[in-house]
Amino acid sequence: MAIFSRDNEQQKDVETIIGATVKVDGNFTGSGDVVVEGHVAGTLKTSKDLRVGEGAVIKADIEAANVFVAGEIRGHVKSNGKIELAPTAKIIGNVETQTIAVAHGAILHGKVTMAGHEMPPEAKDEKEK
Amino acid sequence: MSNYFYVFDSFLQEPKYRSELIKIETRLATLGIHGRAEKITILKNIQEAVREAIKRGTETIVVVGNDKTVSKILPEIVDHQVMLGLIPLGEPITIATDLGIPAGATACDVLSRRVVKALDLGKANSHYFILQVTAPAGAQILCDGKYTVQSLDPAGTMVINNLGRYDRVTNPTDGRLEIIVPGRTSGRGWFSRGSAAQASSVFAVKKARVTGDHAASSLILDGQVVVKTPITIEAVPRKLKIIVGPHRSF
Numbered sequence: 357m358a359i360f361s362r363d364n365e366q367q368k369d370v371e372t373i374i375g376a377t378v379k380v381d382g383n384f385t386g387s388g389d390v391v392v393e394g395h396v397a398g399t400l401k402t403s404k405d406l407r408v409g410e411g412a413v414i415k416a417d418i419e420a421a422n423v424f425v426a427g428e429i430r431g432h433v434k435s436n437g438k439i440e441l442a443p444t445a446k447i448i449g450n451v452e453t454q455t456i457a458v459a460h461g462a463i464l465h466g467k468v469t470m471a472g473h474e475m476p477p478e479a480k481d482e483k484e485k
Numbered sequence: 486m487s488n489y490f491y492v493f494d495s496f497l498q499e500p501k502y503r504s505e506l507i508k509i510e511t512r513l514a515t516l517g518i519h520g521r522a523e524k525i526t527i528l529k530n531i532q533e534a535v536r537e538a539i540k541r542g543t544e545t546i547v548v549v550g551n552d553k554t555v556s557k558i559l560p561e562i563v564d565h566q567v568m569l570g571l572i573p574l575g576e577p578i579t580i581a582t583d584l585g586i587p588a589g590a591t592a593c594d595v596l597s598r599r600v601v602k603a604l605d606l607g608k609a610n611s612h613y614f615i616l617q618v619t620a621p622a623g624a625q626i627l628c629d630g631k632y633t634v635q636s637l638d639p640a641g642t643m644v645i646n647n648l649g650r651y652d653r654v655t656n657p658t659d660g661r662l663e664i665i666v667p668g669r670t671s672g673r674g675w676f677s678r679g680s681a682a683q684a685s686s687v688f689a690v691k692k693a694r695v696t697g698d699h700a701a702s703s704l705i706l707d708g709q710v711v712v713k714t715p716i717t718i719e720a721v722p723r724k725l726k727i728i729v730g731p732h733r734s735f
Contacts, residue, residue: 375686377641377669382632386689393684398632 489520490538494550508590516597551575570728585730603723607647614706623698660722664688
């Protein structure tokens with residue numbers, strides 16, 4: 357997951373970079389790695405990886421293969437792989453993923469669903485009681 | 486063997502180019518790729534010379550001059566089955582540099598090797614461009630009809646790139662254009678913390694609609710042609726066959 361690293365050379369292969377000086381509105385769909393450092397509103401989908409930088413503000417539902425979050429997201433986040441929340445991350449919305457890593461200090465307000473991991477029957481029973 | 490037509494731009498009549506022109510003519514003869522040549526003067530414009538060459542059935546048109554020369558003949562050749570070759574002289578020669586073609590007589594060797602690529606072109610309304618379009622501050626771009634991009638920097642221009650290095654290399658053979666919005670300040674690195682480093686934004690698109698914050702803002706194509714907004718810009722895949730060098734940027 358090259359996009360999760362801070363290596364500048366690797367970032368040159370990123371297809372879309374939404375920098376801090378840019379505002380994107382609407383339904384963004386990409387087929388390559390995406391880096392967001394600026395403002396996004398609407399929906400954001402890519403079949404590859406997404407990195408949400410520390411200063412980023414996203415008001416959108418998100419779908420990506422793997423997601424690294426250091427900024428703010430207001431919307432649902434769906435990943436087919438891994439979601440990693442940095443200490444500065446803030447997500448207000450539901451999260452659906454196979455694997456999640458949450459750093460100390462990260463904020464997550466929403467339901468977390470671990471796709472591919474069925475809830476055990478006893479847990480379901482407890483919930484029904 | 487392909488027949489060549491060489492067109493020399495009018496500014497090459499200046500004495501400072503005389504010795505390089507002699508070297509070019511000698512090298513073309515040595516390599517056996519010389520052909521009919523036209524030196525543009527006040528009496529004949531370059532577009533007319535190229536049109537006549539196409540009518541005569543010329544297969545390869547070689548432009549001797551700079552980026553402006555290429556821009557001038559581009560509308561004449563895009564809709565015809567001719568190949569374009571470049572011998573860059575003068576400034577700027579960004580197109581040739583990105584295509585890996587050295588300036589002056591050395592370019593004749595690149596012509597002789599005849600490595601041909603089909604390049605995408607950009608089309609802004611009815612105007613073709615090779616390099617880029619510069620959109621003014623305050624412009625808004627609708628990308629592929631799905632989302633809009635706007636710079637938050639009131640003085641920030643945006644560039645729609647087909648070929649060249651604007652922060653990073655754009656591939657002119659992928660059927661897409663790159664919208665590049667420069668960061669407000671140049672920094673130590675794109676992802677380092679602090680205000681010194683702000684990333685340029687990059688979006689790959691097939692089609693873009695540019696509107697300005699004024700009734701008719703101006704866009705500049707390849708540094709020359711000015712077109713008023715609103716304007717539709719699209720990538721036209723593999724539109725131009727051109728002879729390229731080994732050290733091209735893509």
